[in-house]
Amino acid sequence: MTPAARLSAAIELIDAIDSQRVPAAKALKEWGTAHRYAGSGDRAAIAGLTWDVLRRRASSAWLMDSDTPRARVLGMLKLERGLDAAAIAALCDGGRFAPEPLSNAEQAALTSRTLDDAPPHVAGDYPEWLDGELAAVFGDDRVAEATAMASRAPLDLRVNTLKAKRDKLLGSLAHLGAKATPWSPLGLRIELGADARNPGIHSEEDFIKGAVEVQDEGSQLAALLSGAKPGEQVIDLCAGAGGKTLALAAMMQGKGRLIATDHDKRQLAPIYERLSRAGVHNCDIRTPKGPNDTLSDISGSADLVLIDAPCTGTGTWRRNPDAKWRMRPGALEVRLKDQAEVLDRAVPLVKPGGRIAYVTCSVLGQENGAQIAAFLARHPEFAVVPLQQTAAVLWDKAEDFLAAALVSEQGLLMTPRRTGTDGFFVSVMKKAG
Numbered sequence: 001m002t003p004a005a006r007l008s009a010a011i012e013l014i015d016a017i018d019s020q021r022v023p024a025a026k027a028l029k030e031w032g033t034a035h036r037y038a039g040s041g042d043r044a045a046i047a048g049l050t051w052d053v054l055r056r057r058a059s060s061a062w063l064m065d066s067d068t069p070r071a072r073v074l075g076m077l078k079l080e081r082g083l084d085a086a087a088i089a090a091l092c093d094g095g096r097f098a099p100e101p102l103s104n105a106e107q108a109a110l111t112s113r114t115l116d117d118a119p120p121h122v123a124g125d126y127p128e129w130l131d132g133e134l135a136a137v138f139g140d141d142r143v144a145e146a147t148a149m150a151s152r153a154p155l156d157l158r159v160n161t162l163k164a165k166r167d168k169l170l171g172s173l174a175h176l177g178a179k180a181t182p183w184s185p186l187g188l189r190i191e192l193g194a195d196a197r198n199p200g201i202h203s204e205e206d207f208i209k210g211a212v213e214v215q216d217e218g219s220q221l222a223a224l225l226s227g228a229k230p231g232e233q234v235i236d237l238c239a240g241a242g243g244k245t246l247a248l249a250a251m252m253q254g255k256g257r258l259i260a261t262d263h264d265k266r267q268l269a270p271i272y273e274r275l276s277r278a279g280v281h282n283c284d285i286r287t288p289k290g291p292n293d294t295l296s297d298i299s300g301s302a303d304l305v306l307i308d309a310p311c312t313g314t315g316t317w318r319r320n321p322d323a324k325w326r327m328r329p330g331a332l333e334v335r336l337k338d339q340a341e342v343l344d345r346a347v348p349l350v351k352p353g354g355r356i357a358y359v360t361c362s363v364l365g366q367e368n369g370a371q372i373a374a375f376l377a378r379h380p381e382f383a384v385v386p387l388q389q390t391a392a393v394l395w396d397k398a399e400d401f402l403a404a405a406l407v408s409e410q411g412l413l414m415t416p417r418r419t420g421t422d423g424f425f426v427s428v429m430k431k432a433g
């Protein structure tokens with residue numbers, strides 16, 4: 001397919017996503033089934049265009065002064081891909097399979113309109129109802145923060161120190177362009193291009209043998225900041241598919257006891273294979289069975305309970321721009337209730353002097369600082385560990401990391417703009433000894 005034909009396909013896809021209200025991933029899959037002649041390069045390029053339109057959904061419509069699928073694709077080409085009006089006109093030449101030539105109004109919009117007068121939620125590409133929430137956290141920086149949250153994310157990997165060292169993997173994955181991540185001592189980063197082509201990490205020998213896992217650097221840092229140590233008893237209360245469990249296991253170096261559970265057994269399903277591939281032997285997976293508490297035998301003995309809390313996922317918008325536009329206020333309310341519940345559930349598990357590490361992949365204050373402030377009011381036996389102490393696991397990078405993150409009395413917030421990671425909030429609290 002020509003670049004122009006790919007553009008036409010992206011317009012068609014955005015139209016289908018809008019008119020049939022289907023998730024983008026489903027629409028892309030259906031498009032692929034209906035267009036079997038399209039090669040993998042075409043599919044990746046069309047998916048890349050479609051995701052980029054979703055990233056810049058509001059700002060591209062503002063730029064074009066029109067909300068049609070075509071207008072948003074054209075606006076995205078300027079805002080996200082940096083093409084000027086002449087380059088866009090060259091793509092829209094009206095040829096076979098190409099989009100129609102630009103109208104005078106489109107030409108004028110691409111030449112002279114800007115986002116200068118756009119309201120913050122339009123310039124920053126986020127739902128209007130979240131403006132107050134983001135203003136409360138970022139103030140006047142919210143457009144810049146949200147714009148970074150709308151950008152494309154790299155592929156981050158965590159080296160599994162139970163099996164390998166980062167220096168060696170920097171060599172063996174050099175053909176994918178893997179570089180060391182800025183903050184995590186275990187991270188590798190592969191920058192991805194505008195097309196949504198996956199570098200095939202799951203087929204690499206290092207992945208198959210468990211030497212690396214896919215994990216955003218922010219998620220790696222959240223696990224590191226929990227401070228899990230060899231010999232401790234550590235509970236991963238919201239283990240899900242086990243991303244953090246694997247990181248905790250590596251930190252514990254096979255020594256001590258790691259217990260992973262989740263209230264939804266379906267979420268836990270992939271964890272067995274992942275732990276086995278990673279060579280983890282000290283993890284006890286507790287699958288919920290009926291109404292009995294899976295942790296009823298544990299009382300006041302955990303050194304650390306990690307709560308990778310259910311949250312709105314606003315910190316991962318750059319990986320899932322579709323979800324951002326689907327988010328509704330009701331979802332935030334449900335999450336806030338779940339978070340308070342899971343925090344309270346952790347309390348009796350922790351031993352005197354033990355810690356709770358609370359993590360979300362959200363940037364919203366209600367899910368982060370406010371949730372912790374409310375928890376501390378309910379449980380005055382807990383206090384936030386000073387951030388310098390929490391960040392000490394990053395050694396010589398600790399000070400710069402804390403300067404980059406948004407810090408508060410309750411914890412620290414990483415964001416794409418500040419730390420180049422997904423948005424993650426971390427609060428480590430210690431129980432009085």
Ligand SMILES: C[S@@+](CC[C@H](N)C(=O)[O-])C[C@H]1O[C@@H](n2cnc3c(N)ncnc32)[C@H](O)[C@@H]1O
Nearest residue numbers: 238239240242243244262263264267308309310
């Ligand atoms: C952010 S996800 C976990 C991701 C996972 N830790 C990882 O790194 O791959 C949050 C998880 O919390 C679980 N969850 C929600 N409410 C819970 C509760 N009250 N107790 C335990 N788990 C809960 C959800 O099923 C979901 O798997």
